[in-house]
């Protein structure tokens with residue numbers, strides 16, 4: 001067989017024209033969002049008070065296998081998609097074989113991560129509905145940046161509540177958002193009722209995604225023509241991110257390669273869900289078998305240490321309840337540097353797949369993750385985001401296992417983003433001051 005190229009891109013006419021909805025192939029479906037008081041599944045009319053209409057339709061649709069990507073979204077995708085599937089020859093060499101390693105790189109856009117795949121879709125549906133404003137939260141800042149870009153493209157005003165510790169650690173992220181016209185507020189703020197309450201109860205708190213979500217939802221309800229958009233966890237976000245997996249699968253098929261292990265970091269579960277969806281679909285239909293591995297930080301181990309039950313999605317308990325692997329909505333993780341992996345719960349789709357043993361999970365300490373990030377940066381040339389580095393680290397562990405067992409396996413992982421805004425974390429690591437506590 002011809003040697004696989006270092007980078008494989010799909011041609012424009014090979015890029016996916018529809019998203020793949022893995023729930024359609026699940027016999028046992030993920031549990032629905034329910035009302036916090038009655039515990040009844042929430043009908044579309046109620047969800048539409050908070051979320052955009054079309055997003056709610058997608059959220060509740062667990063029967064349609066393929067959902068067409070709207071024209072304007074597909075056009076926007078052309079600016080930065082298809083993303084490359086890279087054969088990690090240099091990393092393989094550093095490990096010393098025999099595993100073959102590939103990664104799907106989603107960092108080639110200004111927001112620096114896969115989040116733009118869903119941001120542009122959600123902003124489009126908000127615009128279609130005639131809204132003028134959108135609100136959201138951002139942890140590490142990638143989602144806020146992605147939604148700021150998407151909002152600017154469709155002429156929407158974007159209000160971002162940014163978790164305070166990230167706001168302080170990453171001032172340049174804030175400037176990117178402001179350059180795209182967004183208004184950025186550190187959370188918990190004094191601008192919402194819930195923010196004032198959290199500040200009063202936890203003086204000096206550096207915030208959490210759960211707090212920022214509550215603030216953004218409250219802000220959306222108070223603005224005249226706004227809805228709240230979320231960058232992970234929800235079914236619709238996992239759906240939009242399936243573009244990653246569909247491209248990966250098409251590229252691997254072009255190369256005649258079948259993966260053994262598929263690895264992704266898991267915060268709210270959207271990138272891993274998206275990367276793995278078409279492969280899990282094959283498993284659900286009994287057509288193929290893969291190992292799918294979710295990688296989380298030991299400081300926020302929702303899958304490996306959480307319980308599978310209904311929980312609140314946010315600290316302020318203003319959102320519906322979701323059935324998911326959760327550490328509890330009051331859980332405030334230690335100040336881990338992988339801001340995008342600090343959510344207390346996990347997407348209900350991924351949670352259900354984990355419960356059905358279709359995916360595995362591991363939790364890794366951040367110093368080990370940064371060692372992997374450093375090796376990767378040096379041999380493959382890309383400075384990875386701390387979140388993505390969890391997947392790199394697990395991929396290296398798998399490749400070393402292959403070496404120890406002298407087994408040739410094919411490993412594919414999601415490289416979700418770049419680490420240019422995470423240099424405070426790299427500085428800590430380089431100064432030997434990073435801990436795993």
Ligand SMILES: *Cc1c(COP(=O)(O)O)cnc(C)c1O
Pocket residue numbers: 112113114115140142143231232233265266267268269270271272340341385387388416417418
């Ligand atoms: C947000 C983010 C993640 C984690 O979110 P998921 O919804 O689990 O994908 C991972 N990597 C990067 C770069 C991110 O920005």
